[in-house]
Amino acid sequence: MSLLELKSISKIYGDLHALDNVSLKVEKGEWVAIMGPSGSGKSTMMNIIGCMDKPTSGQVLLDGVDISKESDRNLTAIRRDKIGLIFQQFHLVNYLTALENVMVAQYYHSVPDEAEAMEALRRVGLADRAKHLPSQLSGGEQQRVCIARALINYPELILADEPTGNLDEANENIVLEIFRQLHAEGTTLVVVTHDPEVGEVAQRTVVLEYGKITREIHNESFEAKTAPALAEARN
């Protein structure tokens, strides 16, 4: 059974088909990039997968559960338990420190654990920034806090909408390296991006145009690329 299955979903705003009869399967542990021009429906699709929006028609199966019919309340619970979200604008709580921002995700999920939150920050290379407020962090650092927050509850699926859209190349590489590690550990990743470089490093790239999937590219050299990164990560 696939972790995620979209069965001919559409999202219609008035007479605009933001998503038009889209079907997609994502297997457990897969790393999928979603690419496409602006307005093609990428964010709309992410919101539906992320349980923040419902399709106008069609079915969304997440871990075998049809989330297109669930109540808002249940969607909140599913999102909390299964999904880690990463945003282009980071969206950190501005009056909480980096560490506290990570703990907020634990707080809503189960129980805050400071040591574990600290470990997640260490993982994204921010152990020494734990007590800083978002305003005291660079954009790249903020995005890494956001990633630490997304992975703190071991979600089955990490959804990232333009995670590197506001970052320079150096920070982009750091983020991609973290994604590689997550992938190596078996986390399922769905990453929306404009950036071909970010698309290329994924296992599979899905191209959306005018609300339809027009192409799917399998990255042949993926395994080879991952191996050194994985080895690096383990060192």
Added chain:
Amino acid sequence: MTKQKMFLRMITASLVRRRSRMLVALLAIAVGATILSGLVTIYYDVPRQMGAEFRNYGANMILVPSGNDAAFNMDAVEETLGYIKPDQLVGVAPYRYETVRIHEQPIVAAGTDMEGAKATSPYWHINGAWPDAAGDILLGQKVADQLGLKPGDTLTVSYAAEEAEPAAEPKTDAQAGETNRLDAASQAEGQEESGADEAQTTGEDYVPDASLDMMVTGILETGGSEEEYVYLSMEDLNGLTGGSDKLDVVELSVSADQSELKQYGSDIENNVDDVTPRLVKRVTESESTVLTKLQALVFLVTAVVLVLTMICVATTMTAAVTERRKEIGLRKALGASNRSIIGEFMGEGLLLGGVGGLIGAGLGFAFAQAVSMKVFNSSITFQPLLLPVTIVVSVLVAGCACLLPVKSATEVDPAVVLKGE
């Protein structure tokens, strides 16, 4: 870390690190709580204060002899006091008036119990000291001016029975609806002065029956006719005049309300033969009307201030929710249920209410203390119960103020607020 700890950490961080935003709301609550606790403190203390204050205007019950020929002494007073609850009795001051001569001048001397006079006439201002031993005398300001005497001076008081005779039975109008000691005193004085004039017009043949060397301990300043008398102990006056222990008037200061006082009056009227009680109506009646009006005013002002506080807090919280829509959306995206969102915003509001209430309770007491010192010239007792009450009311006001803003917080759609810039 427990969830509760994290909850507290988040709401305190929100208040502390966003303090410039929350300051207005905190200020509003603190001011509201200050007014609340201040006014309520005054509200509870005022009856006591006002009671004492009205007592300051002198006695509220006067005992005079029943009928023109009657006389009474301390035995009748003791009997009378049996009808008044001892703990309500603030003071008893018996007075006997006689015309005496000091430096050849006829002057009305009042024999009294100094402790009683202190209690029933707390507004008396003494330059120097109260008499406290035999041979001490207190001079009214006017007498002191007239005779050119000051504290520490000695003088001789002389008394002639013949001269004082016409005043032996001061006439009091038993029918009078109201009276006070000074009425009785001026009656005595009037009669005695006529005697004194007589003595003076009869020339130099004044022969005192007795005289007493006394020392001036203080000068009495009241702004009233009390300044025209001299005051000495009852024992000294009785000694000087020889024998008689009759009283002209007794002042009572009773800490009872209007109806109780009336009841005492009729009890005494019906049961004690020699004594007729008179209530000093003016004071006791205004006392209760002033109190009622003042308390209504306090209620009104407090209610208005609390409503204003609520409006201010509601405005601040609405602004906070609008400003924090992204944060609310984010929390929801992270899995916060509407209940948690309500809990967190309410938590912030209630914490704000609690802190504001605590500050206000303290400031309110200081405020009440200042008012009390200014208006009543006495300090106020801290009502321990008022601390929790102020905090609870502040928390409730803040909570009510947060209801609508918090409801709008739950309506935030994370998909909408989190996308785009």
